[in-house]
Amino acid sequence: GPVVYVLDLADRLISKACPFAAAGIMVGSIYWTAVTYGAVTVMQVVGHKEGLDVMERADPLFLLIGLPTIPVMLILGKMIRWEDYVLRLWRKYSNKLQILNSIFPGIGCPVPRIPAEANPLADHVSATRILCGALVFPTIATIVGKLMFSSVNSNLQRTILGGIAFVAIKGAFKVYFKQQQYLRQAHRKILNYPEQEGA
Numbered sequence: 001g002p003v004v005y006v007l008d009l010a011d012r013l014i015s016k017a018c019p020f021a022a023a024g025i026m027v028g029s030i031y032w033t034a035v036t037y038g039a040v041t042v043m044q045v046v047g048h049k050e051g052l053d054v055m056e057r058a059d060p061l062f063l064l065i066g067l068p069t070i071p072v073m074l075i076l077g078k079m080i081r082w083e084d085y086v087l088r089l090w091r092k093y094s095n096k097l098q099i100l101n102s103i104f105p106g107i108g109c110p111v112p113r114i115p116a117e118a119n120p121l122a123d124h125v126s127a128t129r130i131l132c133g134a135l136v137f138p139t140i141a142t143i144v145g146k147l148m149f150s151s152v153n154s155n156l157q158r159t160i161l162g163g164i165a166f167v168a169i170k171g172a173f174k175v176y177f178k179q180q181q182y183l184r185q186a187h188r189k190i191l192n193y194p195e196q197e198g199a
Helices: 002-046 048-057 060-078 082-093 098-103 126-148 155-186
Strands: none
Touching: 002 048, 002 060, 002 126, 002 155, 060 126, 082 155, 126 155
16 A cells, blocks of 8 residues: 555665764764864863953854864874884984984994884774874873973963973984884894703
8 A cells, every 4th residue: 555655665765864874973973073172172272261262253164174173183193103204314324423322322333133114004003092192182282381381371382382392202212212122123133942851
């Protein structure tokens, strides 16, 4: 009958539309989460009252486009592995800079063999570390700015200085750690397995 036909047609339409509706809901949820995160970050970096004033005076279209780009830019910025470039330059020119050898012993010494570099894309933890590190970065920059640059009056300048200081200090430790791992792997020796007596 016509009632069953209409119900069957509605069921098929709903079955075909549900994946698109679910995808739309997911994209919308991610978008509004990014907008909210961007707004919270602006208030945290600039200051709560100043951030609200800036967002109230801004064009709504600019906010709807600009706020979600904040987490995206943080994630893209975190994906830049500038420490690796510094490390390559360090390995290339460290024997010419004797001051580095006095500060970090063993840096400019020739290595017996060059170890294979691990592929950074093969690290399964790195995607989650990049995401978490990028999204926590404004909070860390604000804390470091308050601790190290408390004499600066502007919240924005203090947070920027704190972010630069954190990135520089963390990067220096990371470069040093990777270089020490590199030297340790370069000086590794494979020993013969000792044969047991009476075997």
